[in-house]
Every structure is written in C-alpha cells, then in structure tokens.
Amino acid sequence: MEHTPKDSLQVLGWGVDIDSKNDPTYPMKHRTDGEHAGYSWERPPQQPPTVEVLRSIERSDLTSAFGTSTPPAGPSGALRRFAFQYSESSYGHWLPLMLADRVGVAEGVVQDLKSGRVPNVLAERGWKAEWKHNRTSLARRILAQAALIYTAVAYFRRRRAG
Secondary structure, three states, rough: OOOOOOOHHHOOOOOOOHHHHHOOOOOOOOOOOOOHHHHHHOOOOOOOOOOOOOOOOOOOOOOOOOOOOOOHHHHHHHHHHHHHHOOOOOHHHHHHHHHHHHHHHHHHHHHHHHHHOOOOOHHHHHHHHHHHHOOOHHHHHHHHHHHHHHHHHHHHOOOOOO
C-alpha cells in the first residue's frame, strides 16, 4: 500500500524545536555545539523491505530499521492499514491501532485452536507472576471482572424472563 507523504511544511508543528530560543532545556543546557560533531557519520544502507511495511503519512521514506517478523494480515492488518491513513497526532491513528492489538489477540487464539493447541490463558496473561508479586491487585481485578460478568448475566436472564 503506497502512502503519499505530506509536505513537511504543511504538517502542523513540524520543526517547532528548530529555534534554539524555543528550546525547553534553555537556559539550563550549556551549548557548545559539541553534540553536532557526532552527526557526520556515513549513513548505512537502507534495510530492504521484504514484506509490507506500514509507515506514517508524516514520513516520506522508511525508517532506518523496521520489523518484518509480523507483517499486517487479516482483520487486524486491515485495521492497521486504516490507522496509517491518519496522522500520528490524531485519535484516528491510535484508536484503530489499539483495537487492532485486541483483534490480533483474538486472531492468535483462533489460530492456536485451528492448529490443535489450547492456549494457556493463565500463563499468557501473566497471572502466575501477578499472584506471586501483586496478589491484592490481581484479586481485586478478578473480583471486579466476576462482578461485571455476574451483573451482565443476571441482567440478561431477568430481561429474558420478564
């Protein structure tokens, strides 16, 4: 999927830190311009993309390094592609990405079941470590979830009976 990058001058807030008078570290940082001496290195070759890589509409090129182990696929991939049509400063970008993470978990469980493995939910959720190091919080969360489930079941039973 090709993205058309925006002109950096049209991105609101782009380059806001260029003016040294608008630097949040001023006057605490003593400027010697020594930090610029390390910027004169030769850039290594770009990592070649071998799978679909989603990138921000604010970037005209790929980042120097990127992950290729899990390219976007399925419903969670579609949500991710949708999210990358929006700026990183908008809810239209981050909310679909968070939803895609949750959908990805469900896809993983379905994939496990398809391949004949029953997921070990207790181990994968980290409840053993939580029980060992933070029992109070775990017990509180389990009780709250049980109360929520009980309330929902009671509500729908009463609604169905009445």
